[in-house]
Amino acid sequence: MGRFAPSPTGPLHLGSLYTALASYLDARRHNGLWLLRIDDLDTPRNADGASDAILRCLERFGLHWDGNVYFQIQHLEHYQQILATLQHQQWLYACRCSRKTLANTPIYPGYCREAGFVDDESSALRLKTQDRQIEFDDALQGFISQNLIREHGDFIVRRKDRIIAYQFAVVIDDYNQRINHVVRGADLLDSTAKQLYLQQLLGYPMPRYTHLPLIVDQQGNKLSKQTLAAPADDSHPESTMFLLLRLLRQNPPAELANAPAELQLQWAIAHWKPLALKKIRAIQPPIH
Numbered sequence: 001m002g003r004f005a006p007s008p009t010g011p012l013h014l015g016s017l018y019t020a021l022a023s024y025l026d027a028r029r030h031n032g033l034w035l036l037r038i039d040d041l042d043t044p045r046n047a048d049g050a051s052d053a054i055l056r057c058l059e060r061f062g063l064h065w066d067g068n069v070y071f072q073i074q075h076l077e078h079y080q081q082i083l084a085t086l087q088h089q090q091w092l093y094a095c096r097c098s099r100k101t102l103a104n105t106p107i108y109p110g111y112c113r114e115a116g117f118v119d120d121e122s123s124a125l126r127l128k129t130q131d132r133q134i135e136f137d138d139a140l141q142g143f144i145s146q147n148l149i150r151e152h153g154d155f156i157v158r159r160k161d162r163i164i165a166y167q168f169a170v171v172i173d174d175y176n177q178r179i180n181h182v183v184r185g186a187d188l189l190d191s192t193a194k195q196l197y198l199q200q201l202l203g204y205p206m207p208r209y210t211h212l213p214l215i216v217d218q219q220g221n222k223l224s225k226q227t228l229a230a231p232a233d234d235s236h237p238e239s240t241m242f243l244l245l246r247l248l249r250q251n252p253p254a255e256l257a258n259a260p261a262e263l264q265l266q267w268a269i270a271h272w273k274p275l276a277l278k279k280i281r282a283i284q285p286p287i288h
């Protein structure tokens with residue numbers, strides 16, 4: 001069971017479509033389901049109409065998902081319940097540190113851990129981490145081992161503005177949706193240990209992870225809405241699909257270049273070889 005979980009902050013760009021395609025191919029290659037989740041918890045960032053545009057774009061490329069679309073915002077009560085349980089078990093504490101206080105401390109030093117603050121409008125909730133290694137074997141990036149308390153510190157599961165943190169929601173969603181294979185960008189590699197730690201606390205099984213190399217521009221910056229990467233060109237899905245298969249190093253045969261996207265997909269499912277991307281962290285699209 002695989003999934004694609006875009007944020008509805010704007011249209012899909014090439015980098016997000018590339019992730020969608022890889023997770024789709026991987027699920028289909030293993031005769032698995034491919035689920036779609038809209039990562040819409042960070043409501044101030046959601047753009048009007050973006051969810052619909054994302055769904056239409058995926059359909060244009062023949063990336064048809066299974067079942068109903070899962071909107072995170074419809075599961076707020078469930079996240080709150082689990083937060084309350086963890087709070088009751090004293091895994092969480094209220095943190096009142098300002099952004100300014102923490103500006104020069106990338107690793108949270110635990111200032112509020114023993115302060116006993118009441119959880120109110122001026123506090124975020126942090127999860128207590130432990131001094132032990134969290135380990136996993138990524139299908140492409142290899143063995144990863146992190147000590148959370150030393151490398152990240154206690155981390156936020158609910159922000160000061162009451163928004164549920166990505167790290168927290170994603171673990172619950174993957175479990176709810178029974179995802180057992182996560183294929184996503186290597187920009188999330190560094191936060192995977194936090195998610196494993198939460199899975200362990202909650203008694204959830206660990207999915208298998210495949211972190212794809214990021215598509216970067218000529219300056220080495222990740223393509224994203226922030227860097228104003230152009231929306232994926234869905235007026236010519238066949239040429240975009242061919243480019244994506246080349247970026248995924250799948251070596252599509254030249255005669256497929258002008259074939260309909262659906263036909264290219266059929267070929268790509270049958271020939272899917274994720275290991276062509278082994279140990280690569282970043283790739284650049286060819287210049288036209």
Ligand SMILES: [Zn+2]
Nearest residue numbers: 095096097112
């Ligand atoms: Zn604090």
